[in-house]
Amino acid sequence: MSNDPLHGITLERMLNELVDEYGWEDLAFRIRINCFSRDPSVKSSLKFLRKTFWARAKVEDMYRMHLGLAPIGEGKIKGGKGK
Numbered sequence: 432m433s434n435d436p437l438h439g440i441t442l443e444r445m446l447n448e449l450v451d452e453y454g455w456e457d458l459a460f461r462i463r464i465n466c467f468s469r470d471p472s473v474k475s476s477l478k479f480l481r482k483t484f485w486a487r488a489k490v491e492d493m494y495r496m497h498l499g500l501a502p503i504g505e506g507k508i509k510g511g512k513g514k
Contacts, residue, residue, distance in 0.1 A: 440494075462490065464486050488504050
């Protein structure tokens, strides 16, 4: 059994939940990634996030905050609940 609260949660599920909660515009404001602000789609965002570690880490941290958990990254997400 893993101690990681994100164990078993796919990147696609994280992204879909964040988009449902915040919408693309707010998500693009909180995490400055072009795939969230320019003609955003789940498919294109997943393609980018799977290849770009730093961007995926920001999405995972925002998802942790969405779940009420502390982020493990630098916590530089705008409007986040973290430090």
